[in-house]
Amino acid sequence: MGNTASPLAKPRQDRAITTGCADCEIRAIGVCSSLAPGELERMQRIVREAQYEEGQLIFSEGEPADNLFNVLTGAVRLIKLLPDGRRQITGFLFPGDFLGIALNATYAYSAEAITGTKLCRMGRRDIETLLADIPNLEHRLLGEAAHELVAAQDQMLLLGRKTAMERVASFLVSLSERAQRHGFPGNPVSLAMSRTDIADFLGLTTETVSRTFTRLRKAKIIALEGNGLVQLTDRSALDGLIAGGNSDAA
Amino acid sequence: MGNTASPLAKPRQDRAITTGCADCEIRAIGVCSSLAPGELERMQRIVREAQYEEGQLIFSEGEPADNLFNVLTGAVRLIKLLPDGRRQITGFLFPGDFLGIALNATYAYSAEAITGTKLCRMGRRDIETLLADIPNLEHRLLGEAAHELVAAQDQMLLLGRKTAMERVASFLVSLSERAQRHGFPGNPVSLAMSRTDIADFLGLTTETVSRTFTRLRKAKIIALEGNGLVQLTDRSALDGLIAGGNSDAA
């Protein structure tokens, strides 16, 4: 599990948003898209930008949930651990995704930056005040939570009932579709995460993930272009491998 | 998969609440607990009681999500299917639980009554009007969703990384704790669902679940008292088997 880096370091920076929420890079897809101009200004006063480096811990499972975040750039993994070290990744986050919906007292999982990552941070107190005043925001959050719930259920189906091949195929397709929804290229799909991360997300071992990639490559269904890029050469074959089950898992 | 019964039958009844929400049997634990008396009255005008019999389908995955429900009595299973029939149960619901949080256009899973079950049904249109007027209710729903999300993540850890023994132990403890939270006896814990349901929830086969129960029984950690009752004889042994991971999964 190599890239589990210094869990102690503080985020490199933590300052008021410089450019302003109005021209936030993820404005269109983030929760803020539901805000009126005046509300956006209030939002701007409570958010801070925070930068994390590769492998850095953002928060830990069990810790008081004092902050909510929006991913601005980079990628984040959500992790649950068993005492003996077995690891399950419960989700990957990309720009525009919301982090920390648990309005519970403590975080239900740890979050780590996969690559260099910029987050938009909101204090829980502040956001609760805002939520009380802007029902629309709460509504949007509920929608976000509902969406996550759907993804979680797809993932349960994957973990409980799919074969290794089906898991990997589902993962690739789902990642590709998600990239597209967020305005990134969907076909050479970019894997920001390591094989170990993928394995811990799919409930497999690194070796099995690797072997499955190899099988897909030899069958000319995908092509590994290096640098984490995967060309989905035969999309319909991939769809076939998913066993017709739905594909929206990540 | 024996108890997959007539998926066509309509709920036996569908009428205005007779006794009134004020003395609803699950008032204290359901979402309605967040309502003021006046609001409760509005709620009462939009809810209907519906009765389902053992095995009856409540709604199907993919169908327009026109209703939300509260479980009044009985038990419900949430199901996702692969085209070839593989089945994953994503959750069990008991009195007080909320059904259909997905505010998405369609249901993400099917729901079936495990035993005879009474539900409190709300039309989606109606509930949305109510949500717009009663921010408190929306807040409560968000809390509910957050709670479900936590449970879903625990379940991903279970499905992705725990052994059969750990899964079964987690399941029993979690069911027991949940029963207690809802005011039912936690120690002879009552299993409303079949071995097949348990297997499909834990990502195992019926045979493996049965064998694991037997092993626990022979180790005097549990005792099967018949009629779906399981005595948790050695609770600390059970906790040990969970591998220290947290136990709140159902």
Place this chain on the structure above:
DNA sequence: CGGTAATTTGAGCCATTTCAAACTGTGTGG
């Protein structure tokens, strides 16, 4: 260009599955 981490490949093993059969409880009809 060397050193280290990540990925891939190989071989044997094991937990769980699969296939099959016996057992148990429950409701039904005679």
Place this chain on the structure above:
DNA sequence: CCACACAGTTTGAAATGGCTCAAATTACCG
């Protein structure tokens, strides 16, 4: 009240998909 039928559960034996352990290869970085 008993015998039968049926569904659910348990048990057994064999097969296997993915895991473990180990080593080779490749990619990355200073």
